[in-house]
Amino acid sequence: MVTKREIKKHHREGLQQSKGGARRGEGAATTCISRSSRAQLVGQTYLPSSRQCSDTELALELSEQVFLDDDDYTRAPASPTTVPNVRPYRPPSTGPCARSARIATTIMLANPAVKQQCLCFGVESKTAGSNILKSPRARRVRTTSMSQSNKRTAAESILHSDRRTIYTAGRPPWYNCTGGQEVEPFLIGICGASASGKTTVAAKIIESLNIPWVTIVSMDSFYKVVGPCARSARIATTILLANPAVKQQCLHCCVSAWRVLNEKQHQAAMRNEYNFDHPDAFDMELLSGVLQRLKEGKKVEVPIYNYVTHSRENRTKTMYGANVIIFEGILAFYNSDVLNLLDMKVFVDTDADIRLARRLRRDIVQRGRDLEGVLKQYMTHVKPAYQSYIAPCMPHADIIVPRGGENHVAIHLIVQHVHKQLQLRGFKVREKLAVAHVGQPVPDSLYLLKDTPQVQGLHTFIRNKDTPRDEFIFYSKRLMRLVIEFALSLLPYSERTVATPQGFSYKGISHNTYGSSTSHIKRLKK
Ligand SMILES: Nc1ncnc2c1ncn2[C@@H]1O[C@H](COP(=O)(O)OP(=O)(O)O)[C@@H](O)[C@H]1O
Ligand SMILES: O=c1ccn([C@@H]2O[C@H](COP(=O)(O)O)[C@@H](O)[C@H]2O)c(=O)[nH]1
Numbered sequence: 001m002v003t004k005r006e007i008k009k010h011h012r013e014g015l016q017q018s019k020g021g022a023r024r025g026e027g028a029a030t031t032c033i034s035r036s037s038r039a040q041l042v043g044q045t046y047l048p049s050s051r052q053c054s055d056t057e058l059a060l061e062l063s064e065q066v067f068l069d070d071d072d073y074t075r076a077p078a079s080p081t082t083v084p085n086v087r088p089y090r091p092p093s094t095g096p097c098a099r100s101a102r103i104a105t106t107i108m109l110a111n112p113a114v115k116q117q118c119l120c121f122g123v124e125s126k127t128a129g130s131n132i133l134k135s136p137r138a139r140r141v142r143t144t145s146m147s148q149s150n151k152r153t154a155a156e157s158i159l160h161s162d163r164r165t166i167y168t169a170g171r172p173p174w175y176n177c178t179g180g181q182e183v184e185p186f187l188i189g190i191c192g193a194s195a196s197g198k199t200t201v202a203a204k205i206i207e208s209l210n211i212p213w214v215t216i217v218s219m220d221s222f223y224k225v226v227g228p229c230a231r232s233a234r235i236a237t238t239i240l241l242a243n244p245a246v247k248q249q250c251l252h253c254c255v256s257a258w259r260v261l262n263e264k265q266h267q268a269a270m271r272n273e274y275n276f277d278h279p280d281a282f283d284m285e286l287l288s289g290v291l292q293r294l295k296e297g298k299k300v301e302v303p304i305y306n307y308v309t310h311s312r313e314n315r316t317k318t319m320y321g322a323n324v325i326i327f328e329g330i331l332a333f334y335n336s337d338v339l340n341l342l343d344m345k346v347f348v349d350t351d352a353d354i355r356l357a358r359r360l361r362r363d364i365v366q367r368g369r370d371l372e373g374v375l376k377q378y379m380t381h382v383k384p385a386y387q388s389y390i391a392p393c394m395p396h397a398d399i400i401v402p403r404g405g406e407n408h409v410a411i412h413l414i415v416q417h418v419h420k421q422l423q424l425r426g427f428k429v430r431e432k433l434a435v436a437h438v439g440q441p442v443p444d445s446l447y448l449l450k451d452t453p454q455v456q457g458l459h460t461f462i463r464n465k466d467t468p469r470d471e472f473i474f475y476s477k478r479l480m481r482l483v484i485e486f487a488l489s490l491l492p493y494s495e496r497t498v499a500t501p502q503g504f505s506y507k508g509i510s511h512n513t514y515g516s517s518t519s520h521i522k523r524l525k526k
Helices: 004-020 035-045 055-064 096-110 112-130 136-147 198-209 230-242 244-257 263-270 284-295 336-341 352-365 371-396 408-424 430-434 453-463 469-489 514-525
Strands: 032-034 158-160 165-167 186-192 214-218 300-306 311-319 324-329 344-349 399-402 446-448 493-499 505-511
Touching (some): 214 284, 453 469
Antiparallel strands (some): 158 165
16 A cells, blocks of 8 residues: 555655656557556545555445445344244335345346346345344344455455465456457366365465466355245346346346345354255355356356355455366365366365364354354264265365375376466466567557666566565566656646745646546546
């Protein structure tokens, strides 16, 4: 994050340096800033200090408007089962399902071809919404968790490994417009018992692959919603899969419709009695649809699951395709449609006692459970499901990884195989990417930083494969600073005369962007 003071300093220095006027298109330097980045920079620069935020946070703020507010989940009244003598309450049609219905109606009006299905969906959503009855306690738990969650989408796309931070949302939306490579993504499936180390293995594979745009899809995102909106969800899934033209809107509908378990099931989940390990608990149809679209390099909205509340969040993780997709889950090999999509099948096999120990710690620390509850769920559902459904999937595996994430040899073999397969599919390796821009026209929206000896010198450090990490960071930051200063020098300014301490008057210039950047942010927010 750039502080206001740093930005002002950059301004001053940038102004002095750029008085000669850096001109658009000068030189052949590859260091550049696009108009859109410039706009973002403007937006970021002048946020008041109490409201400074990163690009991702800003983007999040904007994206939040697409989805429902957490408040929508908290307005439902107490359940008559837990509060006797209270007349069953019929909520006004302003809840999430009403909104789904509104969206569905919009889709219906815009797409006559699907009006019938959408009409069913809209009606069902409203009816279902009016029947949602939750205990005050359950509501409170969910609200607490979710009220902090709206800013988390970016965090959910970030994976921290031992050595680096990995962004897992896949390609950026503009990937195809900038001549990015499009090869069929390589889809790795990782199956194994709960807490066997699937996610850890996935993270290690991503880290060792060291190629751009690798993403993780977790099977937990696809827990079926068996509550009142289940039928809407099913209908919406049908629309989603059958009508590509409306898939995006419909998926948003689904997300708001597929909310929670019904009251009875939710109570069972709170008592650790609900079976989350049975194949029927997952929406395999939605799962295979999403994986299929990802394999086709298309954008998808992946639901986000909340283990504390046993529900889907009212936000999704947007994925724009990837070069490698890792799909992990306890029943990753269970469904034949899903199995057929996988290019490589990995089974993580870790001792049962280690798994139980890890699960105990994880569920208590991260998923809000207690010792008794975790053991109860383990004995009644987790262990039997492993024996009946998960272990029998092992023969489907191409490679079995004993011990999980600490098995470096197995991870190395997997990574080698993936590299080889990607090359066979025509994926250009890093050295080819480095020259991919040569001979390409420079778009009008691009301003090029002058290719001075200083810039060339910095590039020499940065591009040298033998440059130590610290030096790489140091010189990269210096180059970034030049880019930011150059960008700031492009902002509008007006002439200004100031008095020097010696009593002379100095005719200079001053940026006049405070107002315009603020209004820019406001425009973006609208
Ligand atoms: N090799 C390991 N050593 C110690 N703890 C581990 C190891 N691998 C995983 N864990 C921990 O065990 C828990 C479950 O691991 P995770 O990779 O999330 O498993 P899964 O995805 O199969 O449920 C996590 O809390 C993780 O930090
Ligand atoms: O609401 C929920 C949803 C899932 N679970 C348990 O999670 C594991 C699967 O996740 P892993 O990360 O693979 O361990 C599964 O065994 C479910 O029992 C849950 O407890 N509550």
